[in-house]
Amino acid sequence: MITKEKVGHIGWLARIEIEEKESDAYxxxxxxxxxxxxxxxxxxxQGVAPTYHVMDIVNVFRKDEVRESMPQDVVLANTGHKQxxxxxxxxxx
Amino acid sequence: xxxxxxxxxxxxxEVHVQLNRLNTKLFCGCSTDYHNDEPxxxxxPVCLGLPGSxxxxxxxxxxxxxxxxxxxxxEIVGQTQFHRKNYYYPDLPKGFQTTQYDYPIASxxxxxxxxEDGERIIRVTRAHMEEDPGRLQHIGTIEKSKGxxxxxxxxxxxxxxxxxxxxxxxxxEARRYLDKLRSILDYLDVFNGDLEGAMRxxxxxxxxxxxxxxxxxxxxxxxxxxxxxxxxxxxxxxxxRGGKIVLETRHFDEARGVTISMRTKEEEHDYRYFPExxxxxxxxxxxxxxxxxxxxxxxxxxxxxxxxxxxxxxxxARALTTEIRVANFYEEVASQxxxxxxxxxxxxxxKGELNYxxxxxxxxxxxxxxxxxxxxxxDKITEQSGVQxxxxxxxxxxxxxxxxxxxxxxxxxxxxxxxxxxxxxxESPEAVADYLAGKxxxxxxxxxKVMQKxxxxxxxxxxxxxxxxxxxx
Numbered sequence: 243m244i245t246k247e248k249v250g251h252i253g254w255l256a257r258i259e260i261e262e263k264e265s266d267a268y269x270x271x272x273x274x275x276x277x278x279x280x281x282x283x284x285x286x287x288q289g290v291a292p293t294y295h296v297m298d299i300v301n302v303f304r305k306d307e308v309r310e311s312m313p314q315d316v317v318l319a320n321t322g323h324k325q326x327x328x329x330x331x332x333x334x335x
Numbered sequence: 336x337x338x339x340x341x342x343x344x345x346x347x348x349e350v351h352v353q354l355n356r357l358n359t360k361l362f363c364g365c366s367t368d369y370h371n372d373e374p375x376x377x378x379x380p381v382c383l384g385l386p387g388s389x390x391x392x393x394x395x396x397x398x399x400x401x402x403x404x405x406x407x408x409x410e411i412v413g414q415t416q417f418h419r420k421n422y423y424y425p426d427l428p429k430g431f432q433t434t435q436y437d438y439p440i441a442s443x444x445x446x447x448x449x450x451e452d453g454e455r456i457i458r459v460t461r462a463h464m465e466e467d468p469g470r471l472q473h474i475g476t477i478e479k480s481k482g483x484x485x486x487x488x489x490x491x492x493x494x495x496x497x498x499x500x501x502x503x504x505x506x507x508e509a510r511r512y513l514d515k516l517r518s519i520l521d522y523l524d525v526f527n528g529d530l531e532g533a534m535r536x537x538x539x540x541x542x543x544x545x546x547x548x549x550x551x552x553x554x555x556x557x558x559x560x561x562x563x564x565x566x567x568x569x570x571x572x573x574x575x576r577g578g579k580i581v582l583e584t585r586h587f588d589e590a591r592g593v594t595i596s597m598r599t600k601e602e603e604h605d606y607r608y609f610p611e612x613x614x615x616x617x618x619x620x621x622x623x624x625x626x627x628x629x630x631x632x633x634x635x636x637x638x639x640x641x642x643x644x645x646x647x648x649x650x651x652a653r654a655l656t657t658e659i660r661v662a663n664f665y666e667e668v669a670s671q672x673x674x675x676x677x678x679x680x681x682x683x684x685x686k687g688e689l690n691y692x693x694x695x696x697x698x699x700x701x702x703x704x705x706x707x708x709x710x711x712x713x714d715k716i717t718e719q720s721g722v723q724x725x726x727x728x729x730x731x732x733x734x735x736x737x738x739x740x741x742x743x744x745x746x747x748x749x750x751x752x753x754x755x756x757x758x759x760x761x762e763s764p765e766a767v768a769d770y771l772a773g774k775x776x777x778x779x780x781x782x783x784k785v786m787q788k789x790x791x792x793x794x795x796x797x798x799x800x801x802x803x804x805x806x807x808x
Contacts, residue, residue, distance in 0.1 A: 300414070304393055308365075309364030312378060314374070327373050327486075328486050
């Protein structure tokens with residue numbers, strides 16, 4: 243059961259500001275999603291092997307061979323916050 | 336002596352090892368050789384986590400991980416996959432770290448260390464693969480910085496996180512564990528430990544069986560020992576003053592040597608782990624036998640072999656096998672001169688001089704140490720002169736053969752010593768009489784004269800014996 247408080251916590255984890263009046267609506271929607279999973283739980287899966295991935299393939303690997311990286315100016319092209327070739331973020335802890 | 340651990344200290348370590356011997360990152364083809372390059376020049380859409388980019392696993396990284404797991408006596412999982420560990424922090428542009436969760440590639444291993452009271456087994460809980468985040472540089476100190484610079488060159492590098500059980504009981508044991516781990520990884524040739532950030536340590540510490548505190552961001556082994564000593568003292572003092580230890584994460588401030596509270600630890604479910612949909616599972620069990628067969632001889636096995644094959648002392652075997660390069664160096668020397676003599680010269684003398692200068696074995700050649708040992712063995716120079724030659728080679732360069740001549744270290748010829756002894760005895764009748772009357776010290780006077788006459792190039796012990804033989808006739 244998702245409460246208003248849980249919505250607030252999830253919002254905090256995702257760094258999304260959720261207003262008081264939005265919390266109720268989100269709680270309701272998230273609960274209906276959970277209900278749907280509840281229905282799935284009722285399906286009889288006896289004898290069905292668990293899957294780890296939506297596609298039934300394993301071991302897609304790449305050889306350890308170097309490919310060209312992007313030029314620095316292209317890497318930084320989409321930000322206005324930069325300094326000496328670095329991205330610049332506000333003070334963080 | 337039994338170490339009782341009166342304060343109930345329990346230490347567990349999480350060590351992040353960067354597999355920098357790989358050519359490319361874990362999920363993309365960006366080069367791992369970024370240490371001397373400009374920031375953000377070894378990045379691509381995959382390691383920046385740009386929309387639409389698709390990671391593909393580096394096959395050799397998986398093989399390295401299995402190799403490490405086997406060397407740590409772990410079980411290797413049959414099937415495994417990557418998960419997303421969600422947290423919001425600018426070192427990860429995607430907002431999650433791709434890591435392994437419920438099926439780490441290796442688990443339930445052990446490392447044997449020299450504990451406070453003899454050999455101890457430290458259990459390895461798990462070793463899993465994950466990507467390294469980018470590097471953050473706080474402008475000013477972390478507490479009062481004006482901003483943070485981010486370099487994603489490191490982002491996506493392959494990490495193996497090796498997690499131990501809280502089996503260590505003192506900072507010293509923690510240090511030994513780290514040294515042993517590094518030694519094993521060196522043997523496997525999966526990383527270069529000298530590169531910045533190659534091994535990073537987080538420590539979990541508790542005292543009196545209380546809550547554990549995690550100390551993060553320890554960047555060196557010396558730092559780990561210091562951080563643990565500080566943190567144990569802090570917790571003990573806090574408890575003695577009636578305080579309670581709470582579950583928290585603390586940051587180790589290397590400059591001040593203290594730990595600072597960062598935040599109360601996030602609960603595991605806050606990370607909202609879920610299977611990484613962009614990467615398919617890995618089934619690697621069939622690779623294990625081949626990798627196991629190719630595993631090199633590891634430090635403990637090599638130590639035992641050195642003892643039985645060369646007949647050297649355990650202490651020497653230990654010193655010689657800590658570093659693979661030293662072990663190989665020793666074996667080459669031992670193939671050319673007496674292995675026991677070689678052990679003394681390499682383990683005690685050469686390693687001592689190298690440690691004093693904080694340099695590696697590569698600074699000296701097998702050929703040169705064999706020459707020095709040969710000169711001593713043939714009695715052409717004294718042991719002290721041998722040490723002096725090693726020091727000269729390290730500090731000024733040059734070949735031992737030339738240094739012997741230029742520094743006048745060759746022992747003088749026999750007849751010159753014999754002549755000097757004759758003269759010294761003849762010139763010192765009083766000292767001879769005193770010695771024969773029981774004044775042992777007067778012998779030094781005569782030996783001193785011999786040394787004077789040979790300009791200090793005779794071996795003092797030998798001169799003493801010759802004087803004795805001469806006057807006892």
